[in-house]
Amino acid sequence: METGIYCLVFANPPAVLVVGRLGPVAFRPGYHLYVGSALGPGGLSRVRRHLRLSSERDRAPRWHVDRLLLDPRFRLEAVVAAVTSERLECALAGAIAGDRVPCFGASDCRCGSHLLYRPRDPTAEVAAAFGTIGLAPTVILAGDPVERALAPGVKDR
Numbered sequence: 001m002e003t004g005i006y007c008l009v010f011a012n013p014p015a016v017l018v019v020g021r022l023g024p025v026a027f028r029p030g031y032h033l034y035v036g037s038a039l040g041p042g043g044l045s046r047v048r049r050h051l052r053l054s055s056e057r058d059r060a061p062r063w064h065v066d067r068l069l070l071d072p073r074f075r076l077e078a079v080v081a082a083v084t085s086e087r088l089e090c091a092l093a094g095a096i097a098g099d100r101v102p103c104f105g106a107s108d109c110r111c112g113s114h115l116l117y118r119p120r121d122p123t124a125e126v127a128a129a130f131g132t133i134g135l136a137p138t139v140i141l142a143g144d145p146v147e148r149a150l151a152p153g154v155k156d157r
Contacts, residue, residue: 001043005089005135006081007096007126008034008050008065010074019067025101030119032074032101033126034065035093039085047081064104064115077142078123082135089114095129098122 015027038046053059053069054076061067068074090111098116123139130137 001045002083003039003043003085004081004083005035005037005039005092006044006047006079007092008036008068008076009078009080009121009123009126010034010068011077011121012068012074015071015073017067017071019064019104020061022064022104025104027101028117028119030117031077031122032068033096033098033116033118033122034068034104035089035096035114035116036065037087037089038081039087044081044083047079051076051079075142077121078126079140080123080126080130080137081140082130082137084135088133088135091133092129095132096122096126 010032012027012029012032014029016024017027019025036046038044040046050065050069053066057070057072061070069076090109093111093114093116096116098118100113101115101117102113104113104115127137127139
């Protein structure tokens with residue numbers, strides 16, 4: 001499986017979630033964007049894991065973003081992903097405008113947050129941000145044939 005980076009685009013009402021060591025986190029209504037990397041041996045199959053967790057909600061949370069994926073108030077609207085072997089998720093997070101949710105999803109880096117807030121749907125802007133860091137993104141909207149877009153037959157981790 002190819003490696004890369006991705007951005008999950010969630011729509012949500014106002015909500016408060018307990019997120020691991022971060023404790024209670026208040027989320028404003030609108031859109032929250034999570035920027036992640038899929039550079040390990042499973043590559044972009046990590047995105048398939050996120051998509052499945054969002055629809056089935058059948059596993060215990062492992063990462064901060066899992067709290068959003070497991071909560072029915074957070075609707076996964078889109079995934080924007082690109083193939084790369086470089087650690088560009090912090091550059092991508094920096095290229096996307098929006099308010100940061102402090103410390104969310106950034107425990108393995110120094111950029112402060114991989115979760116951003118926007119009041120309106122930012123999917124087109126997220127795709128454009130991939131271009132600003134030299135990547136050609138694939139955009140998968142809710143309801144798209146995700147299995148074909150993310151290489152069918154790859155075993156999820």
